[in-house]
Amino acid sequence: MSEEFDFQRYLDEKRTQVNEWLSDFISRRFDDRRRLCQAMAYSLMAGGKRLRPILCMASAEAVGQADDPSVLACAGALEMIHTYSLIHDDLPAMDNDRLRRGQPTCHIKFDEATAILAGDALLTLAFEIMAGLTCEHSAAASAMRQILTASGYQGIIEGQMRDIEAEGKSLDLASLKQMHQFKTGALIEAAVVSGALLGGGTDVMIDAFSEYARNIGLAFQVTDDILNVEGDPDLMGKAAGTDLKMKKSTYPGLLGLEKSRSFAGELVNNALQALAVFDNKAEPLSALAYYIIERRR
């Protein structure tokens, strides 16, 4: 990694860009007298690492395109999809969480009906934004298809279904990995790939990025499981120890904490190897891979 690269600053800059894009979008397009818009804006702006948008932007940069406004719009759309999935996952009929990103969950702040609708609306809005990009950017349709597949019944929704079905059951390692590939891996991969597509990446680059993304996606989930055991609820903005309480199968449960940590480290190494062919433009992606396993929230 080059000495000049200040990752924390990079992360802050990108997060600010995403947040500004989202709040600008909200002020231009949402009617804040409408309850539905209030709930959508509330969940969208209630903090969050903005990991998927940042991955999308970093990946577009890595293939050479740093300033395309389509990339930022796609990044915003990805955050909307992620936020919708959190709103629905938090519902009483699902994980029944009262706290998310350190704030009351959408159904606690508003009510259940509003939360269901706000989730539906953020999902739809994300694709409205993506579909709008297809007029101005030739790769936007491919990026949109990637994100649609990752968001759907063969992506995060199937992952959440399996997560619920697995409560109280013990999954083996292969089933656990597959569930997480659906639940978090697919959208992380779509974020990286859509950025590369919008940035004009070649097929070879896209393949390398997919490999990178599949590894960090899994590393992300392993780290999430570790944090659920030993993380600080104040830092995370959500409760710890819930996996054990819900009798969920987790990496620490299957492998133990120590082996889970080294597994996450291995995955990050694989991810970095996939980036080896790129020059220092991929530095942020490398740093993001480390960040994913070293984060505290």
Add this chain to the structure above:
Amino acid sequence: MSEEFDFQRYLDEKRTQVNEWLSDFISRRFDDRRRLCQAMAYSLMAGGKRLRPILCMASAEAVGQADDPSVLACAGALEMIHTYSLIHDDLPAMDNDRLRRGQPTCHIKFDEATAILAGDALLTLAFEIMAGLTCEHSAAASAMRQILTASGYQGIIEGQMRDIEAEGKSLDLASLKQMHQFKTGALIEAAVVSGALLGGGTDVMIDAFSEYARNIGLAFQVTDDILNVEGDPDLMGKAAGTDLKMKKSTYPGLLGLEKSRSFAGELVNNALQALAVFDNKAEPLSALAYYIIERRR
């Protein structure tokens, strides 16, 4: 109307085409061992008038294009969106309905979490299908944008939000119309317009179809309200009298039954006038306008 035109037969033929397309899609794409796919398939194939798909197909035919496979795929996608909205509207946190299309609602047949996810998945799948069409059909992107807008926070979702907010309140006629324009009008309009777009309709034709659709969309809702008062639950496949029980504002409530009927008739006349410029290729659309106010379910 030409003497040869047999509307009942037309309706049956189109409904069969839609049902065959959907069940073929399900058998090719769904894994029936997965609970999520089971729930999606259950609600999708649990009956239904298939009004939106038929409107889309009739409108493509009216501009001259009867056999484009994109039209049928778009029709299927529209039915998925409609089905998703019914699944979510029926949830306990929303309208809390146990019966839909004569069958147990999705959350009764499966459970609440599965119903929420099945709805999410059908919504996403519809746009996956539409996005797939953009590779092969130049007007598919415009059609998709129409449907996205109609489905989102400025369409059916806002309509459902207002419907819930209006419980126990009395709306005036203008607010009631606006709510229904969101809740049912927007998607009916998008169905007609997307068919015309995929069929290669000109801007003038699209405008006429929008006018037609806005009128039948409202007529549809007025008729729904009338049926909720005096309809036969066995024929409708859902309970009657629920609006009164939920203290919902309705056309019969505001205008009385007689005036509601004549209002629906007026709307259909407006719709027919909008079609006056077309030749007999628009006969099915005219017949559909009548059907909408004369239906018993």
